[in-house]
Amino acid sequence: MSKVPLTVTGAEKLREELHRLKTIERPNVVAAIAEARSHGDLSENAEYDAAKERQGFIEGRIQEVEGKLSNAQIIDPKMLDADGRCVFGATVEMEDQDSGDSVTYQIVGEDEADIKNGKISVNSPVARALIGKYAGDIAQVQAPGGMREYELIDVRYE
Structure with missing residues (x-):
């Protein structure tokens, strides 16, 4: 499996989870299963079935998170030296050429993406259009409503 980029913050959140x-x-789920077993007949015990299902979900998520962390290439944006170029982990301030609206995004890994908090996936169309650009460049993004142009105002590594 190939390495997956992840910021330091994203890796820390996965470790906490x-x-x-x-x-x-x-x-907690082991205790719930023990409690449900004490109620007797397991064939018609909904509490037992629900606890076993929850256990399966938890064990699956543990394996998934461990896999992500083992394949992670952890990148600290503060340590980047990209000479002002937009790269993974960079925070980009840009302006929509049509509307004049200004937005700021940080380019992060798939698991960290959260548009409400200004974090976009490195695999998103916007991030792909921004990678490699410098402040002052124009990025063209194919959006559902057609081609959009954004001027990069600032590229920071924070």
């Missing part, structure tokens, strides 16, 4: 799953969620 993994810790919570292993230290809180897993013991």
Whole structure:
């Protein structure tokens, strides 16, 4: 499996989730299964079935997060030296050429993307159009409503 880029913050969030799953969620579901078993007949025990299903979900998520962390290429945006070029981890301030609206995005890994918090996936059309550009360049993005042009105002590594 190939390396997946991840920012330091994104890796830390995945580690916190993994810790919570292993230290809180897993013991809770084991206790719920034990409690449900004590009620007797397992063939018609909805509590037992629900607890076993929850256990399967938790174990699957633990494996998924461990896999992501083992394949992660962790990149600290503060340590980048890209000479003002837009790269993974960079924070880009840009202006829509048509509307004049200004937006700021950080280019992050797939699992970290959160448009409400200004984080876009490195695989998104906007990020792909921005990669390699410098402040002052125009990026053309194929959007559902047609071609959009954005002028890069600033590229930061924070």
